[in-house]
Amino acid sequence: MMPQVVSVRVRNERGRRVRLWIPVLPVLLLLSPVLLLVLASAAIACLLWRINPIRALYASWRLLCALRGTRIEIEQNRTAVLVNIR
Amino acid sequence: MSEQRRQILQMLADGKITADEAERLIAALERDQSTSSSSDTEPGQKPRRRYLRVVVDSPENFGGDGPGRVNVRVPLQLLRAGVRLASLIPPQALSQANEELTKSGVPIDLTQLKPQHIEELIEHLDEMTVDVDQPDAKVQVFCE
Numbered sequence: 001m002m003p004q005v006v007s008v009r010v011r012n013e014r015g016r017r018v019r020l021w022i023p024v025l026p027v028l029l030l031l032s033p034v035l036l037l038v039l040a041s042a043a044i045a046c047l048l049w050r051i052n053p054i055r056a057l058y059a060s061w062r063l064l065c066a067l068r069g070t071r072i073e074i075e076q077n078r079t080a081v082l083v084n085i086r
Numbered sequence: 087m088s089e090q091r092r093q094i095l096q097m098l099a100d101g102k103i104t105a106d107e108a109e110r111l112i113a114a115l116e117r118d119q120s121t122s123s124s125s126d127t128e129p130g131q132k133p134r135r136r137y138l139r140v141v142v143d144s145p146e147n148f149g150g151d152g153p154g155r156v157n158v159r160v161p162l163q164l165l166r167a168g169v170r171l172a173s174l175i176p177p178q179a180l181s182q183a184n185e186e187l188t189k190s191g192v193p194i195d196l197t198q199l200k201p202q203h204i205e206e207l208i209e210h211l212d213e214m215t216v217d218v219d220q221p222d223a224k225v226q227v228f229c230e
Contacts, residue, residue, distance in 0.1 A: 049176045059171040066167040069137065071159040077152030 002061075003068045009082040090115050135212035135229035137161055144223040162208060162229065169204040 008020040028035065039057075046053040070085040091112060098108040142156040180196045187194050216227040 049179075051174050051176060056171075056174050059167065059174060063164070063167040063171055066161055066164040069159070069161040070164065071157070073155070073157040075156075076154040 001068065002065050003085045005086050007082075007084045007086065009080070011078070011080040013078050015078060135162065137230050138165070138211065139226070139228055139230055141226045142223065143225075146222050159230075162211065165208050165211075166205065169208070172204075 003024050006022040006024060008022065010018045042056070043053045046056050067085050072083045074081045094108050094111045094115070097103045098105065103111070138160045140156070140158040144154045146153060177197065183196055187196070212229040214227070214229065216225070218225040
C-alpha cells in the first residue's frame with residue numbers, strides 16, 4: 001500500500017514551529033500531467049538502456065510503497081526537522 | 087536491554103556478585119525469556135524485525151553547533167525494494183562501476199552480486215547491532 005500522508009515538522013532557532021501534512025494521493029493527482037511526462041521520459045530511457053520498462057515501473061512502485069513507515073528526525077541545538085511517511 | 091539484565095550487571099558492577107554468578111543469572115534469565123517467548127510465537131520462529139534504526143546522539147557538540155541527535159528509521163522493505171530496483175541496472179553500468187570501485191581500491195565485482203544474495207543479507211540484518219561509543223557521540227545501528 002502506498003504512503004498516505006507525509007508529515008514534515010520544522011523548528012527553527014527561534015523556536016518557531018512549522019507543521020505540514022502532505023496527502024500523497026491528491027498531490028500525485030495534482031502533479032499527474034508532470035508525472036505522465038516523467039513516465040514517458042523514463043520509458044524512453046529504459047528502452048535506450050535495454051531495461052524492461054514494465055519491470056522498472058513495478059520496481060519503482062514497490063519502492064514508493066515501501067517508503068511507508070520511514071521516519072527521519074534530525075535535531076541540532078534548538079533546530080529540528082522531522083519527516084514521517086505514513 | 088531488559089530491566090533484569092541491567093540489575094544483574096549493576097549488582098556485578100557494585101561487587102555484590104561475582105562474574106560467574108552474573109553469567110549464571112543471565113543464562114537463567116535468557117532461558118526464562120526464551121520459554122516465555124516460545125509460548126507466544128510458533129516454535130523456531132523469530133520475531134520479525136521491520137525497521138532498520140540509526141541513532142546518532144551527540145550530547146555535547148555536533149559539528150561544532152551544539153548538541154545534536156539523528157534518529158532515522160527505514161523499513162527493511164525499502165531495502166528489499168531498492169535491491170529489486172538495483173537488479174535492473176544494465177550490465178554496462180555495472181562494469182563501469184566495477185572499474186571505478188577497483189580504481190578506488192575496493193575490488194568488488196557487482197555483476198556477481200545477485201538479488202537473492204542481498205535478500206539473504208537483509209534477512210540476517212535483524213541479528214546485527216552496531217554500537218559505537220565515543221566521549222562526544224554515540225552511534226547505534228540496529229533492527230527493531
